[in-house]
Each structure stands twice: as C-alpha cells, then as structure tokens.
Amino acid sequence: MQLDDLYRQVxxxxxxxxxxxxxxxxxxxxxxxxNPSCGDEIKLQLLVDGGVVKDVRFLGSGCSISMASASMxxxxxxxxxxxxxxxxxxxxxxxxxxxxxxxxxLGELEALQGVRKFPARIKCATLAxxxxxxxxxxxxxxxxxxxxxxx
Amino acid sequence: MNAExxxxxxxxxxxxxxxxxxxxxxxxxxxxxPRQVIDAVVRYYEHDNSxxxxxxxxxxxxxxxxxxxxxxxxxxxxxxxxPQEVVFxxxxxxxxNMIAHGYARAKLREGDEIVLPxxxxxxxxxxxxxxxxxxxxxxxxxxxxxxxxxxxEDVEAAVTDRTKIxxxxxxxxxxxxxNPVREIAEIAHRHGAIIVVDGAQSVPHMPTDVxxxxxxxxxxxxxxxxxxxxxxxxxGKAELLAExxxxxxxxxxxDVVDLYESTWKEAPWKFEGGTPIxxxxxxxxxxxxxxxRVGMAEIERxxxxxxxxxxxxxxxxxxxxxFGPPPGQSRAGLxxxxxxxxxxxxxxxxxxxxGVAIRAGHHCAQxxxxxxxxxxxxxxSFYLYNTEEDVDxxxxxxxxxxxxxxxxxx
Numbered sequence: 001m002q003l004d005d006l007y008r009q010v011x012x013x014x015x016x017x018x019x020x021x022x023x024x025x026x027x028x029x030x031x032x033x034x035n036p037s038c039g040d041e042i043k044l045q046l047l048v049d050g051g052v053v054k055d056v057r058f059l060g061s062g063c064s065i066s067m068a069s070a071s072m073x074x075x076x077x078x079x080x081x082x083x084x085x086x087x088x089x090x091x092x093x094x095x096x097x098x099x100x101x102x103x104x105x106l107g108e109l110e111a112l113q114g115v116r117k118f119p120a121r122i123k124c125a126t127l128a129x130x131x132x133x134x135x136x137x138x139x140x141x142x143x144x145x146x147x148x149x150x151x
Numbered sequence: 152m153n154a155e156x157x158x159x160x161x162x163x164x165x166x167x168x169x170x171x172x173x174x175x176x177x178x179x180x181x182x183x184x185p186r187q188v189i190d191a192v193v194r195y196y197e198h199d200n201s202x203x204x205x206x207x208x209x210x211x212x213x214x215x216x217x218x219x220x221x222x223x224x225x226x227x228x229x230x231x232x233x234p235q236e237v238v239f240x241x242x243x244x245x246x247x248n249m250i251a252h253g254y255a256r257a258k259l260r261e262g263d264e265i266v267l268p269x270x271x272x273x274x275x276x277x278x279x280x281x282x283x284x285x286x287x288x289x290x291x292x293x294x295x296x297x298x299x300x301x302x303x304e305d306v307e308a309a310v311t312d313r314t315k316i317x318x319x320x321x322x323x324x325x326x327x328x329x330n331p332v333r334e335i336a337e338i339a340h341r342h343g344a345i346i347v348v349d350g351a352q353s354v355p356h357m358p359t360d361v362x363x364x365x366x367x368x369x370x371x372x373x374x375x376x377x378x379x380x381x382x383x384x385x386x387g388k389a390e391l392l393a394e395x396x397x398x399x400x401x402x403x404x405x406d407v408v409d410l411y412e413s414t415w416k417e418a419p420w421k422f423e424g425g426t427p428i429x430x431x432x433x434x435x436x437x438x439x440x441x442x443x444r445v446g447m448a449e450i451e452r453x454x455x456x457x458x459x460x461x462x463x464x465x466x467x468x469x470x471x472x473x474f475g476p477p478p479g480q481s482r483a484g485l486x487x488x489x490x491x492x493x494x495x496x497x498x499x500x501x502x503x504x505x506g507v508a509i510r511a512g513h514h515c516a517q518x519x520x521x522x523x524x525x526x527x528x529x530x531x532s533f534y535l536y537n538t539e540e541d542v543d544x545x546x547x548x549x550x551x552x553x554x555x556x557x558x559x560x561x
Contacts, residue, residue: 037512038511038513039520061526
C-alpha cells in the first residue's frame with residue numbers, strides 16, 4: 001500500500017489551498033450533507049442560471065480527501081451546464097466504484113482514483129459529489145438541509 | 152503476565168497488514184479472540200448444538216446445560232449474588248435499551264430527572280433521551296472537568312430527590328477516565344435513585360464486583376472481552392429484574408399463554424424471548440475463563456501501563472493534543488488524541504499503512520466532540536496482548552504521519 005497513491009500532490013494542494021471555499025448569496029441552491037459514520041460535513045451552494053452553473057462554493061469539515069475532492073469538484077463544474085456537471089458526478093462515482101470510465105473526461109480528478117485502493121476512504125471522496133447530485137435535483141433557489149448519506 | 156506469550160493464543164495477531172506486523176490498537180471497539188474461545192464455539196457446534204430449554208433429547212440437555220453454565224460463569228466473573236441476575240443480550244446497546252424500555256419508562260414521571268455526564272457513548276445517552284421524551288422526565292448533565300473527570304461534589308449537587316436514574320460509564324470510551332461509580336451509587340441511593348453502569352469499557356479491563364460497586368444495573372459486551380460478537384450481558388439486582396418488563400415477547404420466555412393474556416417466566420428467562428445466543432454465551436464463558444487465568448488485576452495494570460507510556464510519549468510530539476487526563480494522571484487503557492490539524496482519518500490511514508490499527512472518528516460521542524470543539528479524534532486502546540513494541544510502533548507511525556503531512560499542513 002503506497003500512501004503516495006492516495007495523497008497525490010494535486011490532492012494535497014487542494015486540501016491546503018481549497019478553491020471556491022465560502023458561501024453564495026440568496027438565490028443559490030444549497031445542500032448540507034453529512035456522513036454520520038465519520039462526521040465529515042459539507043455545505044455546497046450552486047448558482048444555476050439558464051441551466052448553467054454560474055458559480056459554486058463550499059464549506060465543510062473533514063479529512064484531506066473529502067475537502068480536496070470538494071475543491072476539485074467546484075473547479076471542474078464551474079461554468080458547465082448543470083446536466084454536464086451531473087454527468088461528471090456519475091462518471092466520478094463510477095470511477096470510485098472501480099468501473100471503466102473515460103479518464104480524459106475527468107481531467108485532474110483522475111488523481112482521486114488512488115482512493116479506490118483505500119475502501120474505507122471512498123465515501124470521503126464521494127461526499128461532495130453526492131451533494132452535487134442532490135443539489136441538481138433540487139428546485140432552483142431551493143435548499144436541501146441536513147441530509148445524511150449512506151452509500 | 153507475559154503479553155508476548157499470550158499473543159501466541161491469538162491467531163489473527165500473525166496477520167501481516169500492508170506488509171507489516173499487525174499492531175492492533177482498536178480494542179475499545181472490539182477485541183481479538185484467542186484460540187480457546189474460537190475452539191469453544193466450534194466444539195459447541197460440532198458436538199452439542201441444539202436448541203435450549205425444550206425437547207428431551209440428549210443434545211437438547213447438553214446445550215441447555217452449557218448455556219446455563221455460561222450464565223453461572225458470567226455471574227462468577229462479575230461476582231453477582233446469583234446467576235439469575237444475569238440476562239444474556241446482544242450487547243451493551245441492547246442491555247441499556249432494555250433497561251430504558253422495560254424498567255425506566257414504567258418508573259419515570261413528569262418532573263423526574265435522569266442524571267448523566269455529557270461524555271456518555273450514544274448508547275447510554277439516546278435511550279435516556281427517548282425515555283425522557285416518552286415520560287416527560289428531563290435529562291440533567293453533570294459537568295466535566297477539563298481533564299474529563301467528574302467531581303463527586305458536582306454529583307452531590309446534581310442528584311436530588313427528583314432524580315430517578317443516574318446513568319454513567321465506569322470507564323469513558325473516549326476520555327479513558329475511570330468514574331467513581333461506587334461513590335456515585337451511594338449518592339444515587341441516598342436519594343432513592345438507581346444507578347445504571349455502562350461497563351463496556353471496564354468489565355473487559357478490570358476486576359468487576361457488582362455487589363461492592365452496588366450498581367443496580369450493569370451492561371457490557373462479550374466481543375470487547377475476547378468473546379464472540381452478538382453476545383452481551385445485562386446484570387440487574389434480582390428485585391429490579393423482577394419488576395422490569397420484558398422487551399421481547401415470544402417463545403422461550405413464557406409461562407402460560409392464553410388467547411388473550413399470557414404470563415412470563417421469572418428473570419432472567421423472561422428477558423430472553425426467542426432462541427437465545429447459545430454459541431455466543433458459551434464463547435463468552437470461555438473468554439472469561441481465559442481472562443481469569445491471566446488475572447483481571449494484572450490486565451488492568453498492564454493496559455493502564457501501556458496507555459500511560461503512550462500518553463507520555465505522544466505528548467512529547469509537538470502538535471499532539473491529548474484528550475482526557477494529562478500525562479502522569481491515572482487513566483484506563485486507552486488514549487484519545489489529535490495531531491495538529493491533520494484529520495484523524497488521514498492519520499489513521501497513514502498508521503494503517505504501517506500496520507497500526509487505531510480508531511478515528513467521533514467514537515459515538517458527538518456531544519463530547521462538540522465540547523472539545525473537534526469533529527473527530529484518533530484513539531489507541533490497549534489490551535492484554537499489546538506490548539511496549541506496539542507503543543513504539545504507534546509513536547513511530549504518528550511521527551511518520553507528522554512528517555508526511557507536515558509540508559501540507561503546517
């Protein structure tokens with residue numbers, strides 16, 4: 001087991017310098033999601049306009065993997081049509097399940113592939129993506145609060 | 152006692168984990184099993200397996216005898232007055248829920264109080280929340296000192312004639328503090344209250360004497376004391392068990408069943424509806440034989456000495472925070488800590504890569520995590536098969552984690 005497979009440099013960089021950390025004003029879709037088994041939590045906010053993710057922010061506490069994954073996700077989906085963002089979430093989760101996916105589509109996110117070798121940590125990597133999927137199914141300007149996920 | 156020798160009895164300890172010797176320091180979550188316990192369970196299934204308390208065939212008698220002998224073994228282990236004060240359950244959680252359901256709900260009235268510390272495991276907290284909600288009783292929390300200890304004067308102040316139940320862990324699963332349950336029992340009884348002791352972290356690690364402790368109920372789990380999973384114990388004073396209502400109804404627990412009404416057997420059998428956990432009870436009895444052969448007082452000293460050494464050495468590492476009693480102060484065989492801003496999950500992953508198994512998370516004590524203002528902590532917990540070498544491996548792995556995350560999380 002190689003720790004460097006898990007803690008790739010790009011992951012540590014996002015953990016240390018999270019992108020799009022903060023909150024958005026009124027009008028954003030907001031999702032609070034917790035993983036009750038480990039205590040990780042995230043608040044994800046999306047500003048969707050005309051079906052496009054105009055802006056995205058997150059707050060949360062958790063391990064390096066969960067926070068880095070959230071940060072990397074926000075970079076990946078900002079400016080994308082919401083539908084594409086959801087598609088990306090599906091692809092990302094498929095990668096974490098060990099399915100064959102088009103890695104080109106994932107870009108930098110491919111770095112999180114190493115988490116697969118650490119089964120106990122997969123949920124850490126998918127927390128933000130689950131929040132994204134829930135946000136996408138919420139009405140614009142809606143709130144999904146205090147949910148927990150199992151997987 | 153010689154931990155190196157004892158290790159040979161535990162087949163799992165020769166597992167290699169990620170290329171390293173297994174350093175198992177998650178004993179507060181569950182313990183490993185010696186060959187003697189595994190063999191006892193296998194022997195039962197290979198030679199005696201049958202249902203108990205019914206049927207007149209030979210195997211039925213053998214199984215019943217073994218199951219009831221296990222109850223006597225447990226009674227001896229905790230020095231109960233009678234085996235009939237020992238109810239077999241699925242574990243501590245079930246035992247505590249049975250008390251909250253079958254005893255507390257019938258006794259509690261609006262305005263009554265349940266006194267407990269905020270450091271309790273969720274399983275000695277939520278059943279009381281639920282009982283309070285159902286009856287109009289209220290929860291009253293004892294203050295904790297910064298080192299996690301509870302002062303008797305605070306117990307004196309909190310326990311009044313309104314108090315009906317005091318619920319407390321003998322040993323905190325996070326803080327490692329040993330609560331003065333005997334003195335607290337005395338205070339509770341003076342006010343006509345009963346005391347419910349969560350023994351999940353104490354019964355496996357120290358001599359237990361329910362009569363000397365004068366607890367009214369004691370709950371503990373078999374799997375944390377070398378026994379199988381799925382078996383636990385609810386001890387209750389005979390007169391309280393007699394008053395207490397069963398939680399489950401069905402086969403095995405009945406006296407006379409009519410179309411519209413039924414009556415129960417006496418305790419403990421009225422609490423053991425359905426086919427009981429026979430193999431589990433037999434495995435638990437074998438575990439108690441093993442523990443008593445080693446000596447519970449010896450085990451207590453051994454675990455506490457390893458934890459004391461771990462606390463002392465971890466505290467020397469710049470950036471490590473110790474929760475619970477500081478170095479030099481008495482504590483049970485576990486240590487909860489954090490390394491700077493390194494998340495405990497990350498810490499546990501790095502340790503696991505070195506074969507060191509610890510627990511990372513909220514330890515089923517979310518209110519306590521909030522008091523500490525941390526989302527999670529790391530915990531190393533010791534048992535009779537751990538050695539000083541294990542403490543060294545823990546400390547080395549924490550130093551390695553510090554090195555690993557140092558560049559990223561200054």
